[in-house]
Amino acid sequence: MDRLATLDLFVRIVDRGSFSAAAAACGVSRPVATAAIKALEHRLGTRLLHRSTRHVQPTVEGAAYYRRCVAILADLEDADRSASGAVAGLLRADVVGRMARMIVLPALPDFLARHPALTVHLGEGERFVDLVREGVDCVVRAGRLPDSDMIVRPLGVMDEVTVASPDYLARHGTPATPDELEGHQMIGFVSSRTGQALPLEFTRGEEVIEVSLPARLLVSGADMSAAAARLGFGLAQAPRYGFAQDLANGTLIEVLPDFLPTPTPLSVLYPSNRQLSARVRVFVDWLVDLIGPRLQSGAPEL
Template sequence: MVDLVREGVDCVVRAGALADSDMVVRRLGTMPEITVASPSYLTAHGRPQTPDDLAGHHMIGFVSSRTGQPLPLEFTRDGQVVEVPLPARVLVSGADTSAAAARLGLGLVQAPRYRFAGDLASGTLVEVLADFPPTPTPLSVLYPSNRQLSPRVRVFVDWLAETIGPGLDGGP
């Protein structure tokens, strides 16, 4: 995490829920999330049909940079978010590592859909529990409110909104 004011950073793109701050926030949209696993993992552990079928399954534990703890899997059921903590065979702190661990058959993983587009197309990973999607991840650009927004930062922020936003759910 970067302290924009103290470190003199013009702006930052952040994914996820934002803590209260005095930053100006421009929401770009939300990234749809999915749950995936490798075919070999599903052969060994079975393909769950509902979150209730996850007993005996493992997740790839993605460690939160905020808490230092693995994030539970999230599913939406009847409009309500259900968190399911599963045992983790491996803990990771990077998206590339979690995707690699999923390809190796180490467990279920959740991440934005775009992250797995190639794996889904090739069959390396398979979407599971599609009827119970994880909550989408908000994507925002932030910049300090206490300084004049430079023309180059304004152009960059507008470009982000025009380029990335339309590809996201709820984008501008």
């Protein structure tokens, strides 16, 4: 391997904590990757990585070398962009729930037309993603985020709504206040961070009321929650934009409209220990321009 490819390999090994994962990402075999790093350490005259059967992590010298390599590779990418005027390469992004299909995907052709040398690997998920280890460049996530070393760019907040099917309300009654929820059931939305079902939230003036109802069904995705609500499994809460069509055609009915759930913040995150590459920068800026104004204006399509 040439020196530049070896630097890229070394950075990927540190990022993912694995020779095998880094080798696969670089399109080489594990033995080739091992030989390249051994040759690099021999040339530098120092050990860069601590190796164990389960994990690989940098030595003190390796951590310092890693930071320089990240900066060099990012500078090279920027230099290539300046010379060619194009953003190129593969960008991996993961977008929460329905937003990937309802908001990002329809607008993506215009973005790709502006950057014809860029390829986007777009994932859709709710779970917490270890960006560095999984090789993901950035993610869009909803909710209050745990402390981490990620850089967070707020996109805005999403209005939430409580819904149920007409059949469910016919069987259980329509509550007028949160105090009348006894005897009701909720569709338990399981947090990917805690593994526990989130309580329902309602606001009464400045007060936030949390209510945990019995849940015969637990789900971990927005689409499953919406489908379960339509089938009458119980009360569900989610961003209003995801239920807009159901509310319009009567498939679902808004419940307790005077006690709205707390709005949900929406953010885009990317690693702080990596110099921001040109392709990530343009994609994040595009997301801010695409999603932010819709959240601020409360546009009906969102």
